[in-house]
Amino acid sequence: MEQTKFMAYLKELFEPLCNQLSLHVGDVIENLCAELATPPLTSSVRVNTLKTPIVSEGVESVKDVLEKYCRERNCSTSISMSVHPLLPDVLLIEGSGPHSDLRLYDKEILVEMTCGQSVLRGADVYGPGILGAPKDLFIGESVSVYADSGNESRKGLVKKYDGPKVYIGNGKACQTRADWFGPSAKSSGLAIRMTDPLYISPSLNEMLLNDVAFPQSLPSLVVSHVLKPTETDRVLDMCAAPGGKATHLATLMRNKGVIIALDRSAGKMKSLKHNVKRFGLTNVHCFHHDSTAACSSKSDDASSQRNFPGPPPYPPAFFDKVLLDAPCSGLGQRPRFNFSINLTDFTSLPLYQKKLLAQAVLLLKPGGKLLYSTCSLSPEENEAQVKWLLSTFKEMILIEQSPVIGYPGLSMFELSREECLKLQRFGPAAFNKQLSSSPLSLDTIGFFIALFEKKN
Structure with missing residues (x-):
């Protein structure tokens, strides 16, 4: 209901501009929402020039993080990086996607909407973000991961979710269902390593970058x-x-x-x-x-x-x-x-x-x-x-x-x-x-x- 009211409000807000540009407001809002549902393919990192006055030195630290990211995923091509032409302290990192040729596995993992959005920006899945998983899931098994795009699913789901969901890629289980639900559930920990994400978009962990660079x-x-x-x-x-x-x-x-x-x-x-x-x-x-x-x-x-x-x-x-x-x-x-x-x-x-x-x-x-x-x-x-x-x-x-x-x-x-x-x-x-x-x-x-x- 909130979404319906909000979309109607957006159409009313943009209609005068669309009329001025001879555009159909419904198409404009639909295209806008579709673009907002995807991650930017270009990530940026600010080099701390107080620590590394020569930006090229900061490049090496970021490169180490990127190489680790690629080793943990099936990256068929290396991720390119360059200094922004107008911002001398900024590195641009080019991702790729969507990779539509990924295999869909029978076993599915459902994650919270916010978790799914983070996965599209390069994150893995951690226990608290999981909403549903099959009972017979084993560590090391390949799974397909979906996000609850309607934010409607209850936690602890066993069957495949048939509500609104978005496919975000494949991964390997690092824990089992018992680690996520029930009396022995863990409060944290890596749950699914995203080996084949829909988008290759490196998650630049601030802890890995230390004081050399800052993802922004x-x-x-x-x-x-x-x-x-x-x-x-x-x-x-x-x-x-x-x-x-x-x-x-x-x-x-x-x-x-x-x-x-x-x-x-x-x-x-x-x-x-x-x-x-x-x-x-x-x-x-x-x-x-x-x-x-x-x-x-x-x-x-x-x-x-x-x-x-x-x-x-x-x-x-x-x-x-x-x-x-x-x-x-x-x-x-x-x-x-x-x-x-x-x-x-x-x-x-x-x-x-x-x-x-x-x-x-x-x-x-x-x-x-x-x-x-x-x-x-x-x-x-x-x-x-x-x-x-x-x-x-x-x-x-x-x-x-x-x-x-x-x-x-x-x-x-x-x-x-x-x-x-x-x-x-x-x-x-x-x-x-x-x-x-x-x-x-x-x-x-x-x-x-x-x-x-x-x-x-």
């Missing part, structure tokens, strides 16, 4: 390069966990200047602090705080300067650069099998994003830059927010970005053609692939970037 989506790597922090900047990352962008900014700043990294989730703060420590960064200061209350006119500027870098709130016009990678619907994450999104939650997100944007403007110095990003394809979380900010805060102007790897923003919400050209979108774009400046901007998760400057 390509658009999120573009963010830090577009914001261009300097070694003397005071930077605020308003929603920083788990720390990919904060640690990237810190690396570009050569571990100099100051970055304040805030996040309202206590649980996610652990990941943020772990990544900052893992990269040996001393210019990133992490605080558990909701950024909708990051600025206070009552904060004394002299006192804040004296105690900086201390915890929030901070006085107005305190930061040279502000990054707002806003909490969003995630309607750009790939792969995604299901769109059972609560419509009320989805439509309430823009209000929270506006609260964060208002704080960002207050905290930004005149002449400073604000970067707004989401991992959503929804125009209401993207172009609509750009129009609102420009209309509400006359001191803010939209400025050009560099590097430009994505395609322009959508002509919606009365944004001019010139303004759309200053925005970057990434990922599936059934309505305007012809506007893409690079095929790499399409084979990524869905993402959006806008860059603003505060007038003096």
Whole structure:
């Protein structure tokens, strides 16, 4: 029911744009969902240039991880890797698929939807993700693995599941059914080694990469390069966990200047602090705080300067650069099998994003830059927010970005053609692939970037 309501909402949202482009909205939404159900074939890794200033040295560490991945799977061809032509600290790793010639085995394993999505990005299957398995399964046996795409199956299923499911590849059992269900069930452990996945898309384990490299989506790597922090900047990352962008900014700043990294989730703060420590960064200061209350006119500027870098709130016009990678619907994450999104939650997100944007403007110095990003394809979380900010805060102007790897923003919400050209979108774009400046901007998760400057 939630999916039906949400799809109807998407059609209503995109219909004016589709009419403008002479496209059938039903076909556009269908193609969009089909593309979101597949993983990007290109993975990206950021080399820690503080640890390995010469990127080619980082290549060797990543290559070791890739070779191990291929040895454990029936990879008929080697996985190619190259340095991104516009992002000198980014490695691109080319996967392949779908491999439609795989044999289907009689014995089937059913896994949770989220587990299946991870498998399409290169992961193996672990015990907690299994929903169903045959009783007579032995260790070492070959099985075909399916994901419960409808998110409807009960745990412990014995028979083959006849509900909505997606084939994700073949593997070998490393445990038995008794390890997953019943009184002797294990809480963890490798359950199925995916020897023949539908997509060859290396899972770049952060533990294997240590402090040399960091797996990150390509658009999120573009963010830090577009914001261009300097070694003397005071930077605020308003929603920083788990720390990919904060640690990237810190690396570009050569571990100099100051970055304040805030996040309202206590649980996610652990990941943020772990990544900052893992990269040996001393210019990133992490605080558990909701950024909708990051600025206070009552904060004394002299006192804040004296105690900086201390915890929030901070006085107005305190930061040279502000990054707002806003909490969003995630309607750009790939792969995604299901769109059972609560419509009320989805439509309430823009209000929270506006609260964060208002704080960002207050905290930004005149002449400073604000970067707004989401991992959503929804125009209401993207172009609509750009129009609102420009209309509400006359001191803010939209400025050009560099590097430009994505395609322009959508002509919606009365944004001019010139303004759309200053925005970057990434990922599936059934309505305007012809506007893409690079095929790499399409084979990524869905993402959006806008860059603003505060007038003096």
